[in-house]
Amino acid sequence: MLLNIKDLHVEINGKEILKGVNLEVNKGEVHAIMGPNGTGKSTLAAVVAGKDGYEVTQGEILFNGKDISEMAPEVRAQEGIFLGFQYPVEIPGVSITNFMRTAMNEIRKYHGQEPLAAGEFLKKMNEKQKLVEIHSKLKNRSVNEGFSGGEKKKNEIFQMAMLEPQLAILDETDSGLDIDALRIVANGVNKLKTDDNATVVITHYQRLLDYIVPDVVHILFDGKIVMSGGKELAMELEEKGYEWIKQKVNG
Amino acid sequence: MRQQKKPVILDKLDAWLADANQSFSPEMQKVRQEALESFKEIGFPHHKMEKWRDTNLTEALSFDYSLWTKEFNTSIKEEEIFKCDVHELDAFTVNLYRGRYVYKDQPIFEMDNGTIVGSIAAAFEKYPELVAKHFGKYHKEGDVKAFDLLNTALFLDGLFVYVPKNVKVEQAIQLINAVGREENAFVQNRNLIVLEDGAELTLIHCDDSYDYKRSFTNTVSEYYVGENARLDHYKIQNLNDNSYIVNSDYFHQERYANVSTNKMMLNGGIIRNEVYNKLNGEGSESKILGLYLADKSQHVDNQVFVDHAKPNCESTELFKGIVDDYAHAVFNGHILVRPDAQQTNAYQDNNNIILTDKAKINSKPFLEIYADDVKCSHGSTMGQLDENSLFYIRQRGIGIDNARLLLMYAYAAEVINHIKIETLLNRIDDMVKKRLRGELSICDQCVLQCSSPEYSFEIDMDKID
Incomplete structure (x- = not known):
């Protein structure tokens, strides 16, 4: 099992946001986590990635069998966890090329590998750039600076393609995308899928799942996964709306 | 009230002047004597003065400094002192060691295109009229500064550059002011850079120390930038923590003149940079930039005064700093838009990253506007690294x-x-x-x-x- 979250309780400033989440993700799988706003979807993503300010009060997060809940975010990333941000951060002054080269070499160092030669690195950049239809001039620009919403999301998938994580968590990657950008982003994710990695897609709408077909759909509601099923669960949710879940849970 | 300890060097000033005056003309000796008398009347600035409130020189001035009035000793190997140059830079390099001009063949010479580069002391002898026309002329009227007076009285040498009309100097000129080897050096550098109409020059000005010896440097540089002329100026300050430096730059611009000055304050015990920039001709533009990195107990202070005297000029100021440990950074920006200076664009920005709760920043952006059709802005920010x-x-x-x-x-x-x-x-x-x-x-x-x-x-x- 790649990711195993057991009875995870998480607080922010003393307020409990996750109230006992269980989630199992195997290699080769695509999972979708859906749910209304404010139910803890982004918190779950941030906690797995190791963002500060979240307190795990109970439960554990195992990645490849290792408990990662005390690891620094960079170590989790080096272990193979990637988070596609809902709001990618602009870093003026740092080119994407240098950013990715630094990140790749730190990850390689963690695994005892030599840094990638400049030529190989560039070749890889060109190759992965095509995957998300990024124009070549983009790579000389500062990370996300002045990018449109669509460009920022494409850039997230590009980074994912470069770093080749074992587990990618994509937090609302579809938000703010027009249909063309959505198709490109989804396409990228599908092409990166292998038998050895897994993707967790967090989304509010079913729309993205027309392009990225999940093996398992989970519904997160009020800090808990209240329902899991196949891709048809997403369709049912789309049809009946989140009110249906509320009634089911409360009633 | 506790009396501040009088700097011991005050008792040495007359003797220094007598020593330093020898190579100057009688007229110039008179100018220097008067400057010293005026200095003695006002004395060193202290932290009760508005412009010196956040920078205290008491300790820096308390040491028993010596002014090096001797000729440069040629047995000191040039490459030993000036090894901190910018490698592979295609520049014409000029060296000052402890305020003395270092040269091999001649202290000043004229290039084929008429450009003059060399020692200002030599220029006083060889081109007295040219120097007299610009020397000490570009201060703000009525603004008497103690360190300027002291510099006028005691400077021994400095860089003189004259670029004739419409001459574009292809090769950059690099000036290296070095201190080191001897403890407690008191250095007075005086530079004069004249760009006639349509002239172009790139000047790189480095302040270096090559060991950990203490020094106090007071540099005054005057820049005349004629009509349509263009000056690209860089200042790199990278000295040991026992170095104190007061550096004043006067940029005077005529019509459509363009000045860009970029200061890199990388290291130093106390660095005080003053800029007075007069946009004295319509359509002139200036860019005044600075980056300061201060840590330990370092102190860096930037005082920038931009004087918009004529219409249709543009000035842009950007100073950014990262302040760590117990360091202290000061920024005082003042933009004056005089009544005639309609259609002025003037921008001023000071941004700071403060890395500890012991580091300190005083930032004071200030606009003084007497024209009604202008575009001016000022801003100051302080923050941490974004989480x-x-x-x-x-x-x-x-x-x-x-x-x-x-x-x-x-x-x-x-x-x-x-x-x-x-x-x-x-x-x-x-x-x-x-x-x-x-x-x-x-x-x-x-x-x-x-x-x-x-x-x-x-x-x-x-x-x-």
């Missing part, structure tokens, strides 16, 4: 130290990227990276570590395509 950006970078596998470094470097790059000379840009880039990694504190010989092998730099930000 969301740090998390984003770390999430990609980059460790916290490098993530912080990357953000600091990116922050500094906004100023560095204005450097138009590629070799200089690369060198400064490298120096800033090393500085941010704290590598300057580990060296025991040259503050710059120029000759030492490159340390491995994990953030490889070299341009690779």
Whole structure:
């Protein structure tokens, strides 16, 4: 099992946001986590990635069998966890090329590998750039600076393609995308899928799942996964709306 | 009230003047004598004065300094002192050691295109009228500064550059002011740069110390930039923590003149930079930029006064700093838009990153506007490294130290990227990276570590395509 979250309780400033989440993700799988706003979807993503300010009060997060809940975010990333941000951060002054080269070499160092030669690195950049239809001039620009919403999301998938994580968590990657950008982003994710990695897609709408077909759909509601099923669960949710879940849970 | 201890050097000033005056003409000796008398009347500035409220020189001035009035001793190997130059920079290099002009063949010479470069003391002898026309002429009226008077009285030498009308000097001129070897050096440098109408010049001005000896440097530089002339100026200050420096730049611009001045304050005990920029002709433009990196108990102070005297001029100020440990940074920006200066565009920005709760910043942006059709802005910010950006970078596998470094470097790059000379840009880039990694504190010989092998730099930000 790649990711195993057991009875995870998480607080922010003393307020409990996750109230006992269980989630199992195997290699080769695509999972979708859906749910209304404010139910803890982004918190779950941030906690797995190791963002500060979240307190795990109970439960554990195992990645490849290792408990990662005390690891620094960079170590989790080096272990193979990637988070596609809902709001990618602009870093003026740092080119994407240098950013990715630094990140790749730190990850390689963690695994005892030599840094990638400049030529190989560039070749890889060109190759992965095509995957998300990024124009070549983009790579000389500062990370996300002045990018449109669509460009920022494409850039997230590009980074994912470069770093080749074992587990990618994509937090609302579809938000703010027009249909063309959505198709490109989804396409990228599908092409990166292998038998050895897994993707967790967090989304509010079913729309993205027309392009990225999940093996398992989970519904997160009020800090808990209240329902899991196949891709048809997403369709049912789309049809009946989140009110249906509320009634089911409360009633 | 407790009386401040009188600096011991006050008793030495007359003797220094007598010594330093020997090589100057009787007229100039008179000017210097008067300057010293005026200085004695007002004395050194103290922290009860508005412009000196946040910078205290009491300790810096308390040492028993000596002014080196001797001729330059040619047995000192030039390359031993001036090894901290910008490598591979195609520049005409001029060296000042402890305020004395260092030369091999002649102290001043004229290029084929009429450009004159050399020692200002020599220029006083050889081109007295040319020097007299510009020397001491570009101060703000009514503004008498003690350090300027002291400099006029006691300077021994400095750089003189004259670029004739419409001459574009292809090669950059690099001036290196070095201190070191002897303890407690008191240095007075005086530079005069004249660009006639349509002339163009790039000047790189470095303040270096090559060991840990204490020094106090007071530099005054005057720049006349004629109609349509263009000056690209860089100042790199990288001295040991026992160096105190008061540096005053006077930029006088005529119609459509263009000045860009970029200061890199990388290291020093106390660095005080004053800029007075007079936009004295319609359509002139100036860019005044600065980057300061201060840590330990260092102090860096920037005082920038931009005087919009004529219409349709544009000035842009951007000063950015990263202040760590117990360091203290001061910024005072003043833009004056005189009644005639309609259609002025004037922008002033001071941004600071403060890394500890013991570091201190005093920032005071100020506009004084007497014209009604102008576009002016000023702003000052203080903040920490952005937590969301740090998390984003770390999430990609980059460790916290490098993530912080990357953000600091990116922050500094906004100023560095204005450097138009590629070799200089690369060198400064490298120096800033090393500085941010704290590598300057580990060296025991040259503050710059120029000759030492490159340390491995994990953030490889070299341009690779």
